[in-house]
Amino acid sequence: DTGVSQDPRHKITKRGQNVTFRCDPISEHNRLYWYRQTLGQGPEFLTYFQNEAQLEKSRLLSDRFSAERPKGSFSTLEIQRTEQGDSAMYLCASSLDGAFNQPQHFGDGTRLSIL
Amino acid sequence: AQSVTQLGSHVSVSEGALVLLRCNYSSSVPPYLFWYVQYPNQGLQLLLKYTTGATLVKGINGFEAEFKKSETSFHLTKPSAHMSDAAEYFCAVNFGGTSYGKLTFGQGTILTVHP
Secondary structure, eight states: OOOOEEEOSEEEEOTTOOEEEEEEOOTTOOEEEEEEEOTTSOOEEEEEEETTEEEEEOTTSOTTEEEEOTTSSOEEEEEOSOOGGGOEEEEEEEEOSSSTTSOOEEOOOEEEEEO | OOEEEOSOSEEEEETTSOEEEOOEEEOSSOOEEEEEEEOTTSOEEEEEEEOSSOSEEEOGGGOEEEEEGGGTEEEEEESSOOGGGOEEEEEEEEOOTTSTTOOEEOOOEEEEEEO
16 A cells, blocks of 8 residues: 555646646545645545546536546646636545545645745 | 534643544534544545444544534544644544535644643
8 A cells, every 4th residue: 555646746836827736546446536725724625536437526626627537547637727726735535435434545735836 | 504613723732631622513414524634744644433333433643533423523532642643633524425425624623732
């Protein structure tokens, strides 16, 4: 169990640029989640994948955000035309299939700073 | 609406003192409950979970939590605080149903431990 891996750990970019983050879940985990955490707040759900299928998206996920999990393994989260309000920690989590009481295992996150 | 509330954004204790971090949720059915800890610039680490069965749950690092359905609470305790317990703690809830296992987090409680 190598844990959930996220890349990059930090991303600094200018407003209006596009950014892409990658998440590698624990290998046997079919479920993958993205959350966003702003300073002083708890994580907020963005989207969920069961294998390669994106099954739920939060209304927080505007049309500038897109997430993929093409082969049911790693996932990418892209933000187009970044805005100041996108500055946050983006967390990825994965869990085993089965009942939804399976705990989610989190990566260390990607911290995005918009200049 | 389903929600999670952590009472007290900051808790300060002396080393060796009791730690009590409060979490209440709002739901008409018993949910799945989790506590996570977050150290600076890191992701979330699972401390413990309640799904079914015994209402007193033991976790890592000497923490435990008790699910009280009548009070819709899941408070986290540790008999004797250690300096290494200083971190931010999040209560998280999976409300089940069509939530696909997504977690709803409280706003977090920062625990400070004084020597």
